Amino acid sequence: MTEISASHQVLLERYRASHIGVFGLPGLVLARGDGAYVWDVDGNRYLDLLGGIAVNALGHGHPELVGAISKQAAELVHVSNFFTTPAQIEAAEAVLRIAQAPQGSGVFFCNSGSEAVETAIKLSRRTGRTGIVAVGGAFHGRTTGAVSLTHKEAYRAPFEPLLPGVLHVAPGDVEALRAAVGPDTAMVLLEPIQGEAGVVAPPVGYLAAAREITRDAGALLVLDEIQTGIGRTGAWFAHQLEGVVPDAITIAKGLGGGVPIGGLVTFGPEVTGLLTAGQHGSTFGGNPLACSAALAVLATIESEGLLEHAVAAGDFLVDRVEALAHPLVTGVRGAGLLRAITLAQPIAPAVARLARSHGFIVNPVAADALRLAPPLVITTDQLATFVDALPAILDEAVKESA
Structure with a gap:
């Protein structure tokens, strides 16, 4: 499980002191990314299952995007x-x-x-x-x-x-x-x-x-x-x-x-x-x-055939989550790689916080739903690491709420 350092906390406090507080206090200070992963300033790695809220279609640091931006910026x-x-x-x-x-x-x-x-x-x-x-x-x-x-x-x-x-x-x-x-x-x-x-x-x-x-x-x-x-x-x-x-x-x-x-x-x-x-x-x-x-x-x-991949990866996610047969999971809705895992209890905020401590970024879009909108380049192996970790995260969230 990841923890943030005192110097990380200092950066968050500097954010609080310098910004209008419309977003509240961010959960992390992120420093870099590569593909479907991001790293915080302490070097902790997270699988980015939110993709900047469906923004980072090619993930982080994709060479085609970096090259296009660099070339155009020079011109x-x-x-x-x-x-x-x-x-x-x-x-x-x-x-x-x-x-x-x-x-x-x-x-x-x-x-x-x-x-x-x-x-x-x-x-x-x-x-x-x-x-x-x-x-x-x-x-x-x-x-x-x-x-x-x-x-x-x-x-x-x-x-x-x-x-x-x-x-x-x-x-x-x-x-x-x-x-x-x-x-x-x-x-x-x-x-x-x-x-x-x-x-x-x-x-x-x-x-x-x-x-x-x-x-x-x-x-x-x-x-x-x-x-x-x-x-x-x-x-x-x-x-x-x-x-x-x-x-x-x-x-x-x-x-x-x-x-x-x-x-x-x-x-x-x-x-x-x-x-x-x-x-x-x-x-x-x-x-x-x-x-x-x-x-x-x-x-x-x-x-890179990412339209087809979004369908296949989204179907893979649904199948693997449903196969868990976890009592707290009531279903998966959405299409492609825009999905919500629905929960039987209103514990999504706790689940998202605990998921982050296990190295996964998800969004508690509702009290009983986790939104996933990962980069379109995410692999099924990467998605599987989250699904495999989900039961323990859910169980931990329920214990906290008891």
């Missing part, structure tokens, strides 16, 4: 959007290709998922309508517009009044969605799998029903693929698993492999044309460094 880091660069053009073309977007589609690059959602809000306002429908359990970001669409009361209440005209409906309920969408609805915003809610997927057919409902009402269907995109579920984007074509998607997280980049992808010329010159912008969005990182991530996912 050109930033030029402003008065100009463009080959990297920005090629990255947009690559994103449109993997999104299977039709002719006349477009990409707006920004720096984060929240910014992508803000862009989607502005896109929806250009329809001439103002109503937005989101879903209970949704998480779309922390900026003022994005948090207006996020459902968790604790995130919203300190900053009210928020964006008007937002309606949250019960998750997975087609009839509730149908009743909420009307002539004033500009956009329905949905996550194909709700990450922060605990890796919860809607019933099969829900996205297709949402497509039908929005099309009939003349509203936009925008899918939040920030956490589920870039191969995380075994497809480039989770909505592709159901064959649904939205009006737009928001992307970020895994796209840059750790370099901040986000974007809004519009499908077709009618939607793309809603935003015109001068109506939106970003100083850093689409900079050549971030776009070069994105190109390296996308090319490596393809060349």
Whole structure:
């Protein structure tokens, strides 16, 4: 079991003294990474089963990503959007290709998922309508517009009044969605799998029903693929698993492999044309460094067969966890390498803390669920080390809570 040193504690106290406390006190000070592993400043190694919350798609220190960033940094880091660069053009073309977007589609690059959602809000306002429908359990970001669409009361209440005209409906309920969408609805915003809610997927057919409902009402269907995109579920984007074509998607997280980049992808010329010159912008969005990182991530996912690997590794994880037949494990949900192990008792925070002391990083996304979103390059052997250690960790957590 790993322990942190006095000097490690000093660094954490320096963090506390120098930062606005929105994140609380971090659990560790990390110093380096390699593949699916990270090391803290004491030299303790951890299997990173969270991947920076689905960001580190290629893990840590992948040579293709390091090489692309290094090369671009030596040539050109930033030029402003008065100009463009080959990297920005090629990255947009690559994103449109993997999104299977039709002719006349477009990409707006920004720096984060929240910014992508803000862009989607502005896109929806250009329809001439103002109503937005989101879903209970949704998480779309922390900026003022994005948090207006996020459902968790604790995130919203300190900053009210928020964006008007937002309606949250019960998750997975087609009839509730149908009743909420009307002539004033500009956009329905949905996550194909709700990450922060605990890796919860809607019933099969829900996205297709949402497509039908929005099309009939003349509203936009925008899918939040920030956490589920870039191969995380075994497809480039989770909505592709159901064959649904939205009006737009928001992307970020895994796209840059750790370099901040986000974007809004519009499908077709009618939607793309809603935003015109001068109506939106970003100083850093689409900079050549971030776009070069994105190109390296996308090319490596393809060349290393990581879409297929995400499916196989995710299935392996499910099979091995279920084979434990541990009384505290009630199931595994999600898709690909976005998974939650559900627990029979609300001990996930204790399990995550104890897992870290055993050398594993997991996320207690809910009181009774552990979220796993490891690098797409993680091996089944590495996953097996966690599954093999899980029963003892669970038993230890139960003893603590007794």
